[in-house]
Amino acid sequence: xxxxxPGQHVLPFHLKKNNLSPPGLKLSVSPSWLIPGASVTxxxxxxxPSAGWSFYWFKAVPNSQDSYTYExxxxxxxxxxxxxxxxxxxxxxxxxxxxxxxxxxPIYTQHSRPTFVWSSGVHPSASLTVNPDRVQHFTxxxxxxxxxxxxxxxxxxxxxxxxxxxxxxxxxxxxGSTYIKNEAPRKAVYWCESGTExxxxxx
Numbered sequence: 001x002x003x004x005x006p007g008q009h010v011l012p013f014h015l016k017k018n019n020l021s022p023p024g025l026k027l028s029v030s031p032s033w034l035i036p037g038a039s040v041t042x043x044x045x046x047x048x049p050s051a052g053w054s055f056y057w058f059k060a061v062p063n064s065q066d067s068y069t070y071e072x073x074x075x076x077x078x079x080x081x082x083x084x085x086x087x088x089x090x091x092x093x094x095x096x097x098x099x100x101x102x103x104x105x106p107i108y109t110q111h112s113r114p115t116f117v118w119s120s121g122v123h124p125s126a127s128l129t130v131n132p133d134r135v136q137h138f139t140x141x142x143x144x145x146x147x148x149x150x151x152x153x154x155x156x157x158x159x160x161x162x163x164x165x166x167x168x169x170x171x172x173x174x175x176g177s178t179y180i181k182n183e184a185p186r187k188a189v190y191w192c193e194s195g196t197e198x199x200x201x202x203x
Contacts, residue, residue, distance in 0.1 A: 055083050126149040158189070161187045
């Protein structure tokens with residue numbers, strides 16, 4: 001069983017029953033911080049490594065259950081023999097996942113956990129503002145984080161970079177802002193999500 005920190009929501013994944021033990025999957029992205037309009041390379045790693053898999057690529061879409069649903073990236077519904085895939089022209093923060101399948105009929109793995117590429121560029125309908133307003137923040141200070149845009153339903157995400165832990169922060173808000181007190185030195189990236197939208201990210 002996977003351990004879970006307080007406030008961390010384990011993302012639900014569904015595995016098709018079969019007689020073959022599928023590998024675990026881990027998705028890596030490069031670069032992690034995006035120059036708007038640049039290409040993003042996705043690499044799907046099987047753990048333990050094994051051959052003969054076709055790979056499937058998805059974007060992670062926020063849903064209302066503190067989780068994500070997955071939509072195939074254009075042109076990938078038939079899978080790729082290569083375990084890497086390039087997304088061109090990405091401009092904003094986004095989440096991705098992969099899965100793998102092999103055999104006849106094919107047996108599919110569960111999705112990988114979502115992996116994110118971050119952008120400091122502000123989305124036209126979703127933005128995260130932070131106070132104090134700096135590019136980078138000391139890990140022990142208090143922050144005021146505000147989600148703004150076309151939606152009235154936002155969730156604030158924190159990703160602890162040292163531990164690769166994704167948390168959906170509780171809605172502790174004052175006048176629309178969420179106040180975060182970093183009690184211990186932790187390196188983190190914050191962003192907002194609503195519907196299919198991801199805001200800019202701050203660290």
